[in-house]
Amino acid sequence: MTAAPTTAAGPAATPTDSVIDIGPWSPAAFEARLRAVGEERYHDRHPFNLRMHEGTLSQDELRRWIANRFHYQRHIPVKDALITAKFDTPALRRMWLRRIQDHDGARDGEGGIERWLRLGEAAGLDREELLSGAIVLPGVRLAVDGYVNFCRLRPALEAVAASLTELSAPDLMRTRIDAFERHYRWIEPDGLHYFRTRVTQGRRDSGEALDLVLRWARTREDQERAVAALGFKCDVLWALLDAVDHA
Numbered sequence: 001m002t003a004a005p006t007t008a009a010g011p012a013a014t015p016t017d018s019v020i021d022i023g024p025w026s027p028a029a030f031e032a033r034l035r036a037v038g039e040e041r042y043h044d045r046h047p048f049n050l051r052m053h054e055g056t057l058s059q060d061e062l063r064r065w066i067a068n069r070f071h072y073q074r075h076i077p078v079k080d081a082l083i084t085a086k087f088d089t090p091a092l093r094r095m096w097l098r099r100i101q102d103h104d105g106a107r108d109g110e111g112g113i114e115r116w117l118r119l120g121e122a123a124g125l126d127r128e129e130l131l132s133g134a135i136v137l138p139g140v141r142l143a144v145d146g147y148v149n150f151c152r153l154r155p156a157l158e159a160v161a162a163s164l165t166e167l168s169a170p171d172l173m174r175t176r177i178d179a180f181e182r183h184y185r186w187i188e189p190d191g192l193h194y195f196r197t198r199v200t201q202g203r204r205d206s207g208e209a210l211d212l213v214l215r216w217a218r219t220r221e222d223q224e225r226a227v228a229a230l231g232f233k234c235d236v237l238w239a240l241l242d243a244v245d246h247a
């Protein structure tokens with residue numbers, strides 16, 4: 001190997017040194033990096049989701065997924081409460097509290113958690129069994145704990161960036177609704193209401209979160225942390241499906 005040429009002033013710049021740029025990415029380049037993480041690592045490519053979409057999951061497999069995903073759903077408002085507590089303005093807290101209300105509803109019998117329970121019932125699962133958490137797999141518990149604790153411990157920028165998997169979620173919801181209507185007709189159609197609601201909610205939530213992340217990440221280091229947070233969240237969703245797939 002040849003050493004890099006030196007000058008009297010010290011080592012000369014190598015071609016690699018000359019392209020190192022530690023300034024922040026432009027907003028467009030930063031957004032492209034975030035979107036690329038979703039395109040490469042989102043769980044829509046997981047083998048379990050691919051099988052779901054092609055219609056080859058058995059009834060037991062689909063029920064196992066619904067029961068285990070319920071564990072994720074019921075923890076979303078918990079992690080959103082942890083994120084809300086990091087904000088120091090009423091406007092930000094109001095924005096994030098709406099997410100909690102989307103899941104918990106304004107009263108009993110409303111909201112995303114209730115709609116997910118109805119999805120479970122439409123698939124023949126017992127509401128009390130879902131609520132008991134008895135059928136949650138160890139790997140799913142760990143993945144969900146990982147996400148909640150990430151949002152508990154990391155700064156607001158990273159916790160909000162982790163939610164940006166939702167940039168890819170609306171497309172996945174449409175694919176899923178289509179697959180359920182076509183291949184899994186044994187599930188009562190009313191049960192799909194959760195997914196229909198999430199198309200609009202996911203688009204609005206991810207748009208708001210993206211605006212915040214683009215605004216808050218001023219340095220390259222912040223931007224890289226945000227990209228890494230989104231990569232971590234992709235791992236959470238992937239690990240959850242690994243556990244369901246290999247059960």
Ligand SMILES: O=C(O)c1cc(C(=O)O)c2c(n1)C(=O)C(=O)c1cc(C(=O)O)[nH]c1-2
Pocket residue numbers: 076162163164165166169172198237
């Ligand atoms: O079914 C899915 O594939 C899926 C994915 C995601 C996601 O990308 O994190 C969410 C949801 N669903 C969802 O229903 C939901 O409420 C939600 C909240 C969040 C979040 O991180 O704040 N992600 C997701």
